[in-house]
Amino acid sequence: MTTPGGSWNTDADGSGESPRTPGYRAWIGGLVELAQQAFRRLAVSAARTPGRLSMIAVGLVTLTLLVGLVSTVMAQGKKDAVDGLLEHREPVTAEAQRVYSALSDAEATAAGALLADDSETERLRERYEDSIAQAGASLAKAAASAQEVPEAAEQVDIIGQQLPVYTGLVETARANDRQGFPVGASYLQEASELMRSTILPAAQELYELETGRLAEQQRDARSFPVFTALLALGLVAALLATQRYLQRRTNRVLNPGLVVATVAVLVSLLWTSVALVVHGVQVGSGQRDGTEQADRLVSTRIVALQARADQTMSLVARGAGDQHAEGFSRLSRQLGGSDGAGGLLGEVREQAAGGPAEELVNEAIENAESWRLADERIREHSDEGDYGAAVELAISADDEGAARAFHALDDNLSQAIDEGRQDFVDSTTTASRALHALPQGLAVLSVVAALGITVGVGERLREYR
Amino acid sequence: MTPRTRRHARRHPRHLLVALLPALGLAVAACGPAGEPRDLSGQVVAQRPQPAGVGGAPPEEDGEVADDDCDATASLEPDGADIPDGSTMAEIRDRGHLVAGVDQNTFLFGFHNPATGQLEGFDIDIAREVAGAIFGDRDRVRFRTITSAERIPALREGDVDIVVRTMTVNCARREHVEFSSVYFEAGQRVLVRAASGVDSLDDLAGQRVCAAEGSTSLRNIAEAAPEPVSVPNWSDCLVMLQQRQVEAVSTDDTILAGMAEQDPTTEVVGEPFTEEPYAIGIPPGDEDMVRYVNAVLEDVREDRWDELYDRWIEPVLGGASPPDARYR
Structure with a gap:
């Protein structure tokens, strides 16, 4: 009704003085009269059984097609949502996470590259460059999605503006250091301050915003379609009532058409329920064992990276390095708690228990412990003034060194993060597969049900002729 | 709209329509303000980084400023190069x-x-x-x-x-x-950018001058009026001078000489105005x-x-x- 009404309005406004106005009025009047006639005829025929039967048939078919349409759209929406998780939302969150960890990694590596001797510098330098490149590339990917949320866009702006400044400072530090100028160390400290006070908080905020959006979308994907369910149950009730009505009127137990329709609707209902339960469970499992675990692991890894940055900076900033040494102890406690197996790593272990990442997390806990011990020895050397030994222990890839323990820890946590992401992909793909062909199936079944109703009621109607 | 347009076209000579439509288009296009070009990022101004822990004037220490009446440089007589037990x-x-x-x-x-x-x-x-x-x-x-x-x-x-x-x-x-x-x-002197034209601390009235926190230099600057800026390490002063966040660094000529060695665009100026x-x-x-x-x-x-x-x-x-x- 709205469409003709709407266009009539426009025409009336647009051509109010047109000579054709009376014609339109007559047409509208005719339409109203037609509707009135139809209604009167319906009222008359509803008083008789055949008329009532046709009306029931029309109502049932309409309701069936409506339920079919709504549930098909619902199922397609669910499928789109879960595919969106897999193809867009989670990858974007992962990019935001990469920005955060690549930046932390760059900071942790830059100081080491300044401390180390030539061969080691080369390797650390490469790692630093790779981290910066990774951060830049991931930022570009994360930026597109971040534009949808003003707070996220703001963080992208901060990182985009400050990252070139940061790399500039690191290069200035490097150039001065190469000439043997102590001002190089001061530039590096300034770079580190910029990273910690401005860039990393923005990267963290961006990551947390994206993680929040992912969780929200996962919740939405799992939500139960109450409206569709009520509509479908209403349809089943209507079908059963109609059959009871026909049974009383015609004394025939079964109407094949309506039975086919009922079966089709029940099959739809059952299929949808099973698919949605599997879907919900799998999306939930992908969220709990996949993304949430990965999120916890990411936080843990970033604390480890920041502790590493403090460890190396405490040696670069000798003399002003106490705050970094304290930073390391604080972050190290945060990482492993008081006994090395508590803190963030303890939480991660609890979460990963029985999962594919369990082994990795256990190894990471051992790495963290040997790293902490290595740092104690670095601190001893440093306090005794044996700077060379302290640097050697911090940078070299020896078995006893802090570098080896840290890198092993970092690798294990990265792999565990990948396991978490894999878990998400596995579960969420299963969730998506559970909905495979469901929209199309529901559409077909609703057409079958509608045909069944038409044929079934049509048969009865023929008996009245 | 399409059917109506066609009806109009039938009623009016075609060439009139052809002439009218662009005119109408122009009239509509000229109506009302056009707005401004949209800048998605706006005008961005660089935020310049600073060394960590930049501060201002030194806190007043107990007796540090007032107590100048001892013989500071007089130490204890040497007592030979022997190392007695228990020393x-x-x-x-x-x-x-x-x-x-x-x-x-x-x-x-x-x-x-x-x-x-x-x-x-x-x-x-x-x-x-x-x-x-x-x-x-x-x-x-x-x-x-x-x-x-x-x-x-x-x-x-x-x-x-x-x-x-x-x-x-x-x-x-x-x-x-x-x-x-x-x-x-x-002796305390002043390090400035060679092109700055500054010859002594007196030329720096109202300017930002850098010194390390806890140093006597910082106290001397604070007394000589310029706006003092304190940093944890002397090198940070050179960073701030190079980044043009301070106009000068003032401390012992020895330290300034080391900075001038690291940056040939700077020079040590003025006579020593303290004994260190x-x-x-x-x-x-x-x-x-x-x-x-x-x-x-x-x-x-x-x-x-x-x-x-x-x-x-x-x-x-x-x-x-x-x-x-x-x-x-």
């Missing part, structure tokens, strides 16, 4: 190494040489002389790098045996720690150590001082002779 030196000898609080950021005095991985400089060599006297081996010293502000706390808490870190001896500091005789005479006698800081109560170190310094003045000066300082600041020791 502070004997403890150090038994430990196997001397612990010296030094700087790693002051070019020419105490700095980290990335090529060798070692700390080098005039102060470092003085500390090595003390170690050489105790152990007969100049390498038996462990360097702890400390900031300017950490010098007195490190001595009072006994974290280090000596501090050789461009440390000016004055009465206020004498209340907290012991000092050896003076081993170097410096450098002495070795020693933990309070270690009087035997003071006498011992003074004996070491007597030897250094006679023997190695010129060699060390020529190696580190002479190329930048020109010739000088060792300061005379004064004892009370």
Whole structure:
């Protein structure tokens, strides 16, 4: 009704003085009269059984097609949502996470590259460059999605503006250091301050915003379609009532058409329920064992990276390095708690228990412990003034060194993060597969049900002729 | 709309429509303001980074400013090069190494040489002389790098045996720690960008001038009116000067010379306006150590001082002779 009404309005406004106005009025009047006639005829025929039967048939078919349409759209929406998780939302969150960890990694590596001797510098330098490149590339990917949320866009702006400044400072530090100028160390400290006070908080905020959006979308994907369910149950009730009505009127137990329709609707209902339960469970499992675990692991890894940055900076900033040494102890406690197996790593272990990442997390806990011990020895050397030994222990890839323990820890946590992401992909793909062909199936079944109703009621109607 | 347009077209001559439509289009296009081009990012202004821990004027320390009436540079008479049992030196000898609080950021005095991985400089060599006297081996010293502000706390808490870190001896500091005789005479001057046209501290009224926190220089700047900016380490001052966040750095000419060496676009200007006698800081109560170190310094003045000066300082600041020791 709205469409003709709407266009009539426009025409009336647009051509109010047109000579054709009376014609339109007559047409509208005719339409109203037609509707009135139809209604009167319906009222008359509803008083008789055949008329009532046709009306029931029309109502049932309409309701069936409506339920079919709504549930098909619902199922397609669910499928789109879960595919969106897999193809867009989670990858974007992962990019935001990469920005955060690549930046932390760059900071942790830059100081080491300044401390180390030539061969080691080369390797650390490469790692630093790779981290910066990774951060830049991931930022570009994360930026597109971040534009949808003003707070996220703001963080992208901060990182985009400050990252070139940061790399500039690191290069200035490097150039001065190469000439043997102590001002190089001061530039590096300034770079580190910029990273910690401005860039990393923005990267963290961006990551947390994206993680929040992912969780929200996962919740939405799992939500139960109450409206569709009520509509479908209403349809089943209507079908059963109609059959009871026909049974009383015609004394025939079964109407094949309506039975086919009922079966089709029940099959739809059952299929949808099973698919949605599997879907919900799998999306939930992908969220709990996949993304949430990965999120916890990411936080843990970033604390480890920041502790590493403090460890190396405490040696670069000798003399002003106490705050970094304290930073390391604080972050190290945060990482492993008081006994090395508590803190963030303890939480991660609890979460990963029985999962594919369990082994990795256990190894990471051992790495963290040997790293902490290595740092104690670095601190001893440093306090005794044996700077060379302290640097050697911090940078070299020896078995006893802090570098080896840290890198092993970092690798294990990265792999565990990948396991978490894999878990998400596995579960969420299963969730998506559970909905495979469901929209199309529901559409077909609703057409079958509608045909069944038409044929079934049509048969009865023929008996009245 | 399409059917109606077609009806109109039928009713009116086609060429009229052809003429009218563009005219109508132009009329509509000219109506109303067009708005402005949209800038998605707006005008961005660079936010310039600063070194960590930048501060302002120094806090008033108890008695530091007022108490100038002691004989600051007069130390204890040397008492020979022997190390008696139970003395502070004997403890150090038994430990196997001397612990010296030094700087790693002051070019020419105490700095980290990335090529060798070692700390080098005039102060470092003085500390090595003390170690050489105790152990007969100049390498038996462990360097702890400390900031300017950490010098007195490190001595009072006994974290280090000596501090050789461009440390000016004055009465206020004498209340907290012991000092050896003076081993170097410096004076506060000003480092500016060569193109700035500044000739002395007086030209810097109302400008930002940088010094390390806890240093006497910072106090002197604060007294001489310019707006003081404090940083944890001297090198941070050079960073801020290079980044044009301060107009000048003012401290001992020795430290400034090291900075000028790192940046040829800067120069040291003005006459020295303070006397900064450098002495070795020693933990309070270690009087035997003071006498011992003074004996070491007597030897250094006679023997190695010129060699060390020529190696580190002479190329930048020109010739000088060792300061005379004064004892009370």
